[in-house]
Amino acid sequence: MAVSKRVVLHFPRRLVEQPVIYRLVKDYNLEFNILRASITAEPEEEGVLVLQLKGEQEEYDRGIKFLLKSGLKIQSLSQDITRNEERCTNCGACVTICPPGAFEVDPKTRQVEFDHEKCVACGLCIKACPPRAMEVHF
C-alpha cells in the first residue's frame, strides 16, 4: 500500500552534514518533496526539515525507523501549526496569505475552515493573523 505523509525532521547538529535524505531515496525508495528547510549555524540549535514522503507503507515504516536510529526527532506535520479556536474570529485575513491555500471561507457560514492536510507549516499565517490565533509547535 502506498502512503504519502508529511513529517517534520529535527536534525541534531552532528547529523546536519550527513546525507540522511539521500539514504531514504536510495535504500527505501521514498520520494521526497522539501516543504521547508531551516539550517542553522548556531552550535546549540538544530536543523528543521519539513518533508512530504511518498512510498510503500512497509518501506516508509523502515525509512522512518532508519531516521529515528540515526538520531533524528520526527513529528508528523499536522501537529505543528494549530489554530486556537477560542482566539480565531473567523475574519479571513489568513486566506490570501497561505501559499498552499489551507484556509477557505465557507460561502454559507462565512466561517474560515483550516485544512491541516494542506498546511506546509511555512508559518506565514502566524503573524498575519490579527488576533494571533495560529500557533506553531516545534
Add this chain to the structure above:
Amino acid sequence: MKTIAEINEKIQQGKAVVVNAEEVIDLVKEKGVKKAAQHVDVVTTGTFGPMCSSGIYFNIGHSKPRIKLGGGRVYLNDVLAYPGLAAVDVFLGANALPDDDPRNRVHPGDFNYGGGHVIEELVAGKDIRLMATAYGTDCYPRKRLETWINIKNLNEAVLFNVRNAYQNYNVAVNLSDKTIYTYMGVLKPRLGNVNYCSAGQLSPLLNDPYYRTIGIGTRIFLGGGIGYVAWQGTQHNPDVPRTETGVPKRGAGTLAVIGDLKRMSPRWLVGTSMYGYGVTLTVGIGVPIPVLDEEILRHAAVTDAEIYAGVVDYSDAYPNLKADIVGEVSYAELKRGTVKLQGKKVPTGSLSSYSRAMKIAETLKGWILRGEFLLTEAVAPLPGVESGVTFKPLKERPLEI
C-alpha cells in the same frame, strides 16, 4: 407609519417582529417593501472588525496617602496610558505600546502586545499591573504607585471609542513590487491580494445610509454589553459619492460610542496585532433599526451586490494622500473570493468577521425578542449629507523660526 414608542410596546408584549439585516433581504424579496414594512418592526445589524480609535477610561480610587497621576506617567502592563485628566482618572488607547516594544526597528515589527490587549485582559477580569510616577504636591504627596488593579474594583470603567463602525471602507491592494504591512493586513506585491474590512449588508450604517434612525443617544450592542452612540465619530464624512439608492461608495459616516466596560466581554473586545503596523482592538457593535416607514426598510434591505467600495493602492495612493482609486468593487464580488482588477483575478481576504457580525445581529435580535432591550429615540441626529460636515486633510503651516 410606526413610532419607536409603538415598537417598544410590542417588544414589551413579546409581539415585536425582529429580523437581522440578512434575513430582511429575502423577506422584502418575498413580500415586497410595503407588506414587509408593515410586518417587520426591527432590523438588527452587526459588525466585528479591528477598530482603531477605541479606548477606555477608568477611575482607580484614591490611594493613602494620595497621588496625583495627572502630569505624571502611568503604565498598565508596561503599556503607556494617559493620566492627564485628573488625579486618578486614566485613559488607555487601543494603539498604545510598551516603551520597550521594538516597533518597526526591524521591519515588519510583530506588535504582539499593546493597549488593545490590556483592554481585552481587563475586561476578562485579569489583574493588570499599574505602575505610576508623579511629581507630588502638598495635597497629593505620593510620587510612586505600583499596584495590581482589577476591573471589579474600579470606580468606573468605560469603553469610549471616538471612531467606530465605519460606513463602508477602502478596499486595499498593493501595486508595488514588494510586500507591504499595513493596518489593512499584509498586502502582497503586484496586486497579489485584496483586503477589505466591512460587514457589508450587515453593517449598521450601511443599513441606514442617511442616518434616519441612528443618532446621538441610540442604544446599541457594544462589546457584548450595552452602549450608546455618543456623537458622530471623528472623520465623519457623510458627503461622499453615493449610489442611486443612497449607499456611500467610500468611507463615510462613523460613530463615537460609549458603554459600561464592566458589562462587556473579551469575546467581543479582542486585542489585535497588525503585523508591521501596530496594535488595535477588534470591537463588536450591533445597532437596531426601527422600521418606521417603507424607506427605512428599503434601505435596511440593502444587499452586498448594491454596496460598492473604492480599491486603494496602499503602497502609494494611501500613504501619499492621493485620491486615485484602482477601481470599484461590490461586496458581493469581494465575498466570492476573487475580484478582477486591471485584467487580473485577485484573491480577496477580509479583516472583518462576517460570521461574528451575524452572531451580534442575532444576539441583539434575541435581546429584543425577550424584551430585554428597548429601542431609543435619538436625542439629536448625526450630521447628514447637507450638514457641511466633511473630513478635511491637514493643511500644514510651517512653524516660524
